[in-house]
Amino acid sequence: MIQCLLCNTIIDNQLSLVQILSFKPIVEKTICDDCADQFEYLKPPFCDGCGKKQIVEELCSDCQMWRDKSGYLLHNRSLLAYNEATKQFMQQYKFAGDFRLRQVFSDELRHLINDLHADLIIPIPVNEYTWKTRGFNQVVGMLNNINYENLLISKNNNQHKLQSHKKRYERLFTKQPFKLGDQSLKKIKDKKIILVDDVYTTGRTLYHAADLVQSCQPSELMSVTLAR
Amino acid sequence: MNEDFLYGRRLLIQELPLNYKPSDQVGISPAMELKKTMIRCTRCNYTSSISEVALPQNQYFCPKCIALGRVSTLTKFYHLPEPNQFPTVADPLTWQGTLSPLQQQCSLEVCHCLQRHFKHLLWAVTGAGKTEMLFAAISQALSRGERLAIASPRVDVCLELYPRLQLAFANIEICLLHGRQDEPYSYRQLTICTTHQLLRFYHAFDNLIVDEVDAFPYAENQQLYFATQQAIKPSGGCLFLTATPGPKLLRQVKRKEIGISYLPLRYHGHLLPEIKVKLAPTWRSQIKQKKLPRTLVQAIKIRLVQHRPFLLFVPHVADLSLFKISLSKYFPKQECVTVHAADKKRLEKVQLMRDQKILFLVTTSILERGVTFPDIDVLVLGADDNVFSSAALVQIAGRAGRSLSRPTGDVLFWLGSYSVNVRAAIKQIKFVNQKGRKLQ
Numbered sequence: 001m002i003q004c005l006l007c008n009t010i011i012d013n014q015l016s017l018v019q020i021l022s023f024k025p026i027v028e029k030t031i032c033d034d035c036a037d038q039f040e041y042l043k044p045p046f047c048d049g050c051g052k053k054q055i056v057e058e059l060c061s062d063c064q065m066w067r068d069k070s071g072y073l074l075h076n077r078s079l080l081a082y083n084e085a086t087k088q089f090m091q092q093y094k095f096a097g098d099f100r101l102r103q104v105f106s107d108e109l110r111h112l113i114n115d116l117h118a119d120l121i122i123p124i125p126v127n128e129y130t131w132k133t134r135g136f137n138q139v140v141g142m143l144n145n146i147n148y149e150n151l152l153i154s155k156n157n158n159q160h161k162l163q164s165h166k167k168r169y170e171r172l173f174t175k176q177p178f179k180l181g182d183q184s185l186k187k188i189k190d191k192k193i194i195l196v197d198d199v200y201t202t203g204r205t206l207y208h209a210a211d212l213v214q215s216c217q218p219s220e221l222m223s224v225t226l227a228r
Numbered sequence: 229m230n231e232d233f234l235y236g237r238r239l240l241i242q243e244l245p246l247n248y249k250p251s252d253q254v255g256i257s258p259a260m261e262l263k264k265t266m267i268r269c270t271r272c273n274y275t276s277s278i279s280e281v282a283l284p285q286n287q288y289f290c291p292k293c294i295a296l297g298r299v300s301t302l303t304k305f306y307h308l309p310e311p312n313q314f315p316t317v318a319d320p321l322t323w324q325g326t327l328s329p330l331q332q333q334c335s336l337e338v339c340h341c342l343q344r345h346f347k348h349l350l351w352a353v354t355g356a357g358k359t360e361m362l363f364a365a366i367s368q369a370l371s372r373g374e375r376l377a378i379a380s381p382r383v384d385v386c387l388e389l390y391p392r393l394q395l396a397f398a399n400i401e402i403c404l405l406h407g408r409q410d411e412p413y414s415y416r417q418l419t420i421c422t423t424h425q426l427l428r429f430y431h432a433f434d435n436l437i438v439d440e441v442d443a444f445p446y447a448e449n450q451q452l453y454f455a456t457q458q459a460i461k462p463s464g465g466c467l468f469l470t471a472t473p474g475p476k477l478l479r480q481v482k483r484k485e486i487g488i489s490y491l492p493l494r495y496h497g498h499l500l501p502e503i504k505v506k507l508a509p510t511w512r513s514q515i516k517q518k519k520l521p522r523t524l525v526q527a528i529k530i531r532l533v534q535h536r537p538f539l540l541f542v543p544h545v546a547d548l549s550l551f552k553i554s555l556s557k558y559f560p561k562q563e564c565v566t567v568h569a570a571d572k573k574r575l576e577k578v579q580l581m582r583d584q585k586i587l588f589l590v591t592t593s594i595l596e597r598g599v600t601f602p603d604i605d606v607l608v609l610g611a612d613d614n615v616f617s618s619a620a621l622v623q624i625a626g627r628a629g630r631s632l633s634r635p636t637g638d639v640l641f642w643l644g645s646y647s648v649n650v651r652a653a654i655k656q657i658k659f660v661n662q663k664g665r666k667l668q
């Protein structure tokens with residue numbers, strides 16, 4: 001008997017004939033169909049920069065701002081739209097700390113990352129306070145069967161206020177929270193790099209991380225997040 | 229610093245006030261206990277296999293009670309023993325009402341239970357007026373300086389109890405706790421809370437009253453049961469209230485682990501209406517063909533002609549529209565209002581029934597507590613469906629005959645066939661009525 005990780009109803013995991021005959025690998029469900037239906041998968045057209053859903057495939061105003069400010073454009077791709085279900089999911093996974101939820105989207109996230117054929121995957125780190133209280137990095141938690149390197153390190157600048165508790169303008173003006181780990185230059189130079197984060201909100205966090213990676217001259221730099 | 233928020237409670241580090249430095253008296257204990265491949269949560273007693281609940285770096289968490297703030301090996305419990313620091317009030321009861329002789333007798337029994345810190349079950353039929361019967365016992369316990377709580381699995385019960393108790397004990401400050409509120413906790417002699425909130429208490433109460441013990445989710449929830457035990461002082465008492473005791477409680481009664489007393493008559497002194505059963509083996513296929521069992525059509529017709537209001541229950545939300553269509557074949561001009569728990573117009577529709585603007589309401593669930601219509605009959609189509617537990621069926625039957633002017637009311641069940649739950653409900657009502665007859 002398996003219970004839905006989100007709503008606790010019992011999942012009927014009996015295989016249909018179609019599934020058996022399809023010869024596809026059988027995926028064990030972690031959430032029920034009703035819960036799964038609440039999530040919105042992002043499909044093109046989306047913003048060429050941040051990957052958010054748009055009517056036409058062009059750069060959104062935020063991304064134009066980032067390009068002008070940073071001198072480069074970070075191409076981000078996300079699995080889900082940040083709707084109510086995603087918000088609830090992040091609430092339960094990240095803030096309530098239900099680490100079991102790391103499994104819910106890990107397969108789909110892996111496919112999204114693998115399709116981009118990167119040389120190196122770098123997750124966004126969490127700070128020491130989060131490690132002490134939450135006890136896990138929600139990004140790394142979702143990276144199942146993926147090789148990654150923790151080349152970004154959280155600087156301990158006593159930022160007691162969590163990023164998610166900040167207002168939008170406050171987030172946009174946060175100082176660089178990361179530094180690069182040992183041998184970053186050697187590992188990043190001339191490689192295709194993918195940064196991974198949980199949610200792309202303003203882009204501030206990812207652009208901080210990207211600034212550091214850019215300084216090591218990668219051949220290409222992209223990012224992937226669970227939600228946008 | 230005032231540390232009364234820890235009296236009789238166990239709080240996690242993350243639940244403590246910011247910049248709080250515990251005094252030397254504060255007990256600090258591990259939040260989880262590791263036993264080989266299993267790990268036990270000391271708040272809810274749930275034991276998980278470590279592989280399912282592992283965090284990185286050999287840490288673990290409890291998924292079971294996570295909604296109340298996560299228990300994990302990264303945190304600890306802070307606790308202070310309950311000191312009963314309350315001002316003494318000689319006679320805190322400000323309620324002026326009177327009890328019927330039967331209620332009076334029951335009230336005395338409750339007083340006795342709380343005084344002796346008994347573990348006791350009070351089986352009072354729906355509509356017996358049980359809240360008023362608690363007042364004297366609560367009053368005495370408060371003047372003894374005891375800390376008390378009234379807990380219920382259902383938020384709506386707590387919300388209904390709070391103003392009634394605040395009126396009855398006008399000079400006592402009551403703390404109300406449930407998951408849907410923002411008001412901070414306060415240390416009070418009397419607490420009204422959901423059974424979930426009991427998880428935060430530890431050896432706090434000299435007496436704990438649990439109302440509607442057989443309501444979801446308490447009845448089947450081991451964690452809440454554990455929380456109840458843990459919230460009571462080792463020397464404390466516990467009074468369970470219910471109209472429909474489940475097998476678990478009755479087993480405890482049988483083993484003499486808890487005492488029992490009955491209030492088998494309603495406040496107006498009458499018995500519960502007994503269930504009359506009509507067999508309709510093909511009602512499911514009939515309703516799909518827009519037909520209804522003949523006996524049901526007759527029963528509806530009589531009530532329409534005689535203007536006798538009724539509630540009609542069907543098992544599933546999908547059955548509501550099927551029923552409505554079927555009914556229109558027999559009574560084309562008859563208005564038919566249907567309502568279910570998630571219906572956005574639920575309150576308006578219930579009000580229509582209350583104001584007697586409509587004669588009947590077709591519904592799937594027991595409308596929430598407090599939603600009682602004085603003079604109604606109750607009809608259930610498909611009472612043998614699995615969605616109706618025996619407790620639910622007794623509650624549904626208890627909707628009928630709640631007024632003094634018409635204390636009897638009919639309860640009619642249409643079944644495909646007899647189910648265990650239907651038999652149990654019939655048996656339970658017969659049983660309490662037998663007890664009731666002796667008192668009449």
Ligand SMILES: [Zn+2]
Nearest residue numbers: 004007032035
């Ligand atoms: Zn679900």
Ligand SMILES: [Zn+2]
Nearest residue numbers: 047050060063
């Ligand atoms: Zn964009």
Ligand SMILES: [Zn+2]
Nearest residue numbers: 269272290293
């Ligand atoms: Zn627990």
